[in-house]
Amino acid sequence: MTQLALVIDLNVCVGCSACVTSCKEWNTSGSAGPLCDENPYGLNPTGTFFNRVQTFEIGQFPHSETLHFPKSCLHCEDPPCVPVCPTGASYKRKEDGIVLVDYDKCIGCKYCTWACPYGAREIDEKSKVMKKCTLCVDRIYDMSMPEADRKPSCVKACPTSARLFGDIHDPESAVSLAIREEGGYALMPEWGTHPANHYLPRRKTKLKIHMDELERADNPLKVDGHLPKPAKDASSMDDASAW
Amino acid sequence: MKPAFSVIFLTTLIGAAQGLFLALFTHQSYALFGLLPMQSDEFYGNGSAIAMLLLGGGLFAAIFHLGKPIYMITRAWRGILQWRTSWLSRELIALPAFMGVVFLFGVSHLAGFRPVLLTLPSGQPIDLSFVLGVVGTLLAFTLFVCTAMIYACLRFLREWNSPLTVINYILMGGSSGFILAAFYAASAAPDQADFFVGWAIIITVLAFAGRAASLVRNARLKPKSTMQTAIGVKHPYIVQRSMGAMGGTFNTREYFHGKSIAFMRAIKPAFLIMAFVVPLALLAFGLFTPSLLGVAFVLQYIGLLAERWFFFAQANHPQNLYYQTIG
Numbered sequence: 001m002t003q004l005a006l007v008i009d010l011n012v013c014v015g016c017s018a019c020v021t022s023c024k025e026w027n028t029s030g031s032a033g034p035l036c037d038e039n040p041y042g043l044n045p046t047g048t049f050f051n052r053v054q055t056f057e058i059g060q061f062p063h064s065e066t067l068h069f070p071k072s073c074l075h076c077e078d079p080p081c082v083p084v085c086p087t088g089a090s091y092k093r094k095e096d097g098i099v100l101v102d103y104d105k106c107i108g109c110k111y112c113t114w115a116c117p118y119g120a121r122e123i124d125e126k127s128k129v130m131k132k133c134t135l136c137v138d139r140i141y142d143m144s145m146p147e148a149d150r151k152p153s154c155v156k157a158c159p160t161s162a163r164l165f166g167d168i169h170d171p172e173s174a175v176s177l178a179i180r181e182e183g184g185y186a187l188m189p190e191w192g193t194h195p196a197n198h199y200l201p202r203r204k205t206k207l208k209i210h211m212d213e214l215e216r217a218d219n220p221l222k223v224d225g226h227l228p229k230p231a232k233d234a235s236s237m238d239d240a241s242a243w
Numbered sequence: 244m245k246p247a248f249s250v251i252f253l254t255t256l257i258g259a260a261q262g263l264f265l266a267l268f269t270h271q272s273y274a275l276f277g278l279l280p281m282q283s284d285e286f287y288g289n290g291s292a293i294a295m296l297l298l299g300g301g302l303f304a305a306i307f308h309l310g311k312p313i314y315m316i317t318r319a320w321r322g323i324l325q326w327r328t329s330w331l332s333r334e335l336i337a338l339p340a341f342m343g344v345v346f347l348f349g350v351s352h353l354a355g356f357r358p359v360l361l362t363l364p365s366g367q368p369i370d371l372s373f374v375l376g377v378v379g380t381l382l383a384f385t386l387f388v389c390t391a392m393i394y395a396c397l398r399f400l401r402e403w404n405s406p407l408t409v410i411n412y413i414l415m416g417g418s419s420g421f422i423l424a425a426f427y428a429a430s431a432a433p434d435q436a437d438f439f440v441g442w443a444i445i446i447t448v449l450a451f452a453g454r455a456a457s458l459v460r461n462a463r464l465k466p467k468s469t470m471q472t473a474i475g476v477k478h479p480y481i482v483q484r485s486m487g488a489m490g491g492t493f494n495t496r497e498y499f500h501g502k503s504i505a506f507m508r509a510i511k512p513a514f515l516i517m518a519f520v521v522p523l524a525l526l527a528f529g530l531f532t533p534s535l536l537g538v539a540f541v542l543q544y545i546g547l548l549a550e551r552w553f554f555f556a557q558a559n560h561p562q563n564l565y566y567q568t569i570g
Binding site: 017020039042043044045046047048049052053054055056057058059060064066067069071080082083084085086087088089105106107108109110111113114115116117118119122123125127128129185186187188189190191199201202 | 309310311314319322323324325329330332335393396397398399400472473474475476478480481482483484485486487488489490491492494497498560561562566
């Protein structure tokens with residue numbers, strides 16, 4: 001079984017929102033119709049997005065850090081939004097695990113948004129149907145594109161490669177490796193939704209130097225300074241033999 | 244959650260209709276076994292017509308819960324397809340089924356078409372209207388369960404995720420319907436009004452207890468999801484600085500009632516008084532002054548609208564953790 005997913009590396013996300021604009025550009029231009037905006041140039045612009053970058057401040061000044069947090073549909077392996085849909089418009093694809101909405105079947109009752117703990121779905125205020133991330137399903141299987149382009153639009157756009165895309169059920173895939181080796185985690189694990197998308201935590205690279213790396217470890221008798229060896233601050237053998 | 248008026252009217256109107264039908268058929272059952280005097284066919288038939296009006300009103304309100312009203316014609320039929328998994332789908336089947344049976348129950352009385360279908364061992368004849376009444380009773384409870392389970396099955400909306408939700412929908416609908424039945428009987432069969440008033444008092448007291456229990460339960464709930472589990476960062480101080488939108492989004496509009504804390508505090512005692520205390524007092528007086536029963540139904544209905552508004556508004560969706568600041 002395949003489960004396509006995104007793995008988002010919070011360690012390198014800089015919050016530039018390139019994924020947001022690239023997602024919107026691709027998904028508002030497709031055959032499924034636009035993702036509608038209201039007052040795009042007005043005082044309170046609002047519209048439908050599949051992906052947003054949020055920012056959190058962790059800790060208190062001066063010991064605080066900024067976390068940029070891209071958020072989109074997590075394509076849960078046990079999606080709570082799917083069984084509640086009365087029309088079958090929301091479904092999870094067996095072949096690749098992508099959770100999708102059939103815009104022609106959706107009646108806009110919003111019940112699925114109540115059932116999603118992550119707030120990943122947004123109604124399109126013009127067409128009045130529910131919309132959400134498709135993992136660019138109209139892109140990743142498009143054989144007319146070069147293979148390198150058959151990735152979700154957000155993944156292609158990320159300048160820091162913070163977004164990885166692949167099959168998390170394949171233990172050798174880059175995403176599985178990243179989850180396994182870089183501490184990938186799921187959001188709100190308490191609800192048992194088993195999100196397919198994972199996040200890699202912020203990690204700091206620290207150089208650890210132990211005392212025995214500064215001083216000789218192979219000196220069990222502490223005979224440094226005794227004969228025949230000179231003390232550390234005394235002239236060395238080289239000095240002694242150099243005359 | 245943001246209360247949708249379409250759903251508030253739908254659930255309160257069909258709740259009253261289900262309660263009214265249950266009241267009428269309870270009376271007919273008592274009468275069948277000689278515990279009460281059997282009333283005329285017009286009494287049960289006209290009562291069913293009132294229930295049909297309420298159900299029709301509820302169905303009309305439901306249209307406005309769809310994305311576009313036109314979806315009622317073009318797409319709503321699909322809503323019955325996922326009955327295996329969706330309580331909403333089950334409700335969409337149970338509601339028309341219940342309406343159909345109430346209609347047939349009313350017609351069988353008004354048309355006087357009540358052929359005897361079987362005879363009990365005691366020699367008691369069971370006619371068509373009684374069979375329809377039994378089916379209607381089962382469907383009324385099915386519909387109550389389906390309606391309530393739409394909310395009770397959502398495990399992370401913990402204010403709803405409780406058997407009390409189902410019990411309270413049944414009790415509050417029953418209370419509303421029995422009070423309406425008492426008012427109806429006060430004009431159509433005055434000597435039977437006390438029977439309905441008695442049951443209405445019992446059910447209203449139970450509904451009061453059930454709703455109070457759920458309020459106590461909800462006041463003690465501790466959220467399972469926190470800022471820490473929402474973004475997966477273990478730190479006691481996490482503040483959102485940006486939601487990724489400037490002018491608000493669907494997520495900032497749909498999941499919050501938009502009223503002040505003071506309003507939420509005020510509406511709770513208000514609906515408890517309007518939906519339970521005032522009707523109970525009026526029911527007690529209504530035993531002597533039947534015209535008060537109509538006032539009791541109307542005031543309680545307003546109270547139940549407030550109750551339903553509060554029911555939706557009180558549910559705190561975990562997605563709100565991701566939408567705490569505009570910036």
